[in-house]
Amino acid sequence: MHAAPTWTVGDLTVHRVDETPLPPGTGAWLLPGATAGLVRGQDWLRPDFADDAGVLRLASHSFAVRTPDGARVLVDTGIGNGKTRADPAWHDLRTGYLDRLAAAGFAPDTVDLVVLTHLHTDHVGWNTRWADGAWVPTFPRARYVTSRAERAFWAGYAMDGPRRQMFEDSVRPVEEAGLLDLVDVPAGGTNLVPGVRLLPTPGHTPGHVAVQLTSGGATALITGDCVHHPVQLPHPALGACVDIDPPRSEATRRALLASLAGTDTLLLGTHFPPPTAGRVVEEAEGYRLVPVPGR
Numbered sequence: 001m002h003a004a005p006t007w008t009v010g011d012l013t014v015h016r017v018d019e020t021p022l023p024p025g026t027g028a029w030l031l032p033g034a035t036a037g038l039v040r041g042q043d044w045l046r047p048d049f050a051d052d053a054g055v056l057r058l059a060s061h062s063f064a065v066r067t068p069d070g071a072r073v074l075v076d077t078g079i080g081n082g083k084t085r086a087d088p089a090w091h092d093l094r095t096g097y098l099d100r101l102a103a104a105g106f107a108p109d110t111v112d113l114v115v116l117t118h119l120h121t122d123h124v125g126w127n128t129r130w131a132d133g134a135w136v137p138t139f140p141r142a143r144y145v146t147s148r149a150e151r152a153f154w155a156g157y158a159m160d161g162p163r164r165q166m167f168e169d170s171v172r173p174v175e176e177a178g179l180l181d182l183v184d185v186p187a188g189g190t191n192l193v194p195g196v197r198l199l200p201t202p203g204h205t206p207g208h209v210a211v212q213l214t215s216g217g218a219t220a221l222i223t224g225d226c227v228h229h230p231v232q233l234p235h236p237a238l239g240a241c242v243d244i245d246p247p248r249s250e251a252t253r254r255a256l257l258a259s260l261a262g263t264d265t266l267l268l269g270t271h272f273p274p275p276t277a278g279r280v281v282e283e284a285e286g287y288r289l290v291p292v293p294g295r
Contacts, residue, residue, distance in 0.1 A: 080125025150207025
C-alpha cells in the first residue's frame with residue numbers, strides 16, 4: 001500500500017486519503033462548458049489534470065488533518081462502500097479507503113471530528129458503514145459537523161429517490177446516533193478547533209463551506225465543491241451541472257480565487273487528481289494553479 005501524500009501547514013500535517021479515481025466521462029458531465037478545445041488551450045493542465053485529448057481527470061478523496069494538540073480531523077467522506085447509487089460508477093463500491101485511512105494514522109475509532117463541506121452523495125458516503133444488518137456511523141467517537149444552512153436546505157427540498165436513499169443510509173444514521181452538529185457559519189467564518197475554520201462558500205449548495213487550515217503563519221484551504229477542477233481557475237465562469245445556484249457559485253469562486261491569488265495559501269482540491277494541491281497565481285484574465293506535490 002502506498003503511503004498517503006502529505007503536506008505541512010505550519011505545525012499541521014494534511015494527508016490525502018484516496019478513495020477512487022472518477023471515470024473519464026465525469027468531467028464532460030460535471031463541467032459541460034469545459035469543452036475539449038477549451039481544456040487543450042491550457043497547456044499547464046496536462047498531463048496531471050487533463051489528457052492530451054482534453055479529457056479532465058477527477059478523483060474522490062478525503063483530507064485528514066492532525067492538529068498540533070493531537071485532534072484527528074477528517075474533511076469529507078467520499079462515496080462509501082456498498083451503497084445503492086444511481087450512478088453506476090458510485091454504485092456498490094468496494095475500495096480500500098478505510099485501510100488507507102488507518103495507514104495514514106486515522107483509524108475510524110480515533111477520528112475526533114468529521115467536517116462535511118456539504119451534503120452531496122460523494123462527500124458523505126463513509127459517514128456510515130454496514131454492520132449487523134444496518135448502516136452505523138463509521139467514526140463512533142467523532143462529532144460530525146456541517147453548516148446549519150446546509151441541513152436546513154435539504155430538510156425543505158423535494159428529494160428524488162436516489163437523494164432520499166443517500167440521506168437514509170449516510171446522513172440520518174449519524175443524526176439518529178446524536179453525532180451530527182449543525183453550526184452557524186457567518187460571513188467571516190467560524191472556528192471549529194484550533195487551526196480549523198469553516199468559511200461560507202455558497203452556490204454549489206446553499207450551505208456549502210470550505211475549510212481553512214492555519215498554523216504558524218501558514219494557511220491552506222480545502223475546496224469542497226466550490227472549485228471542482230483546476231480548469232475553473234482560468235475560467236471561473238465554468239459551473240457544475242449540479243450547482244444549486246449557478247450565479248452565486250460563480251461569484252463565490254471568483255471571490256475565493258481573487259483572495260488566494262499571489263498568496264502562499266495552499267489550495268487543496270477535493271476532486272483534484274494528483275498532485276491535488278497548489279498555489280493560485282494570476283495569469284491573463286484568470287488564474288493558474290502552480291502544483292505543490294505532497295511528500
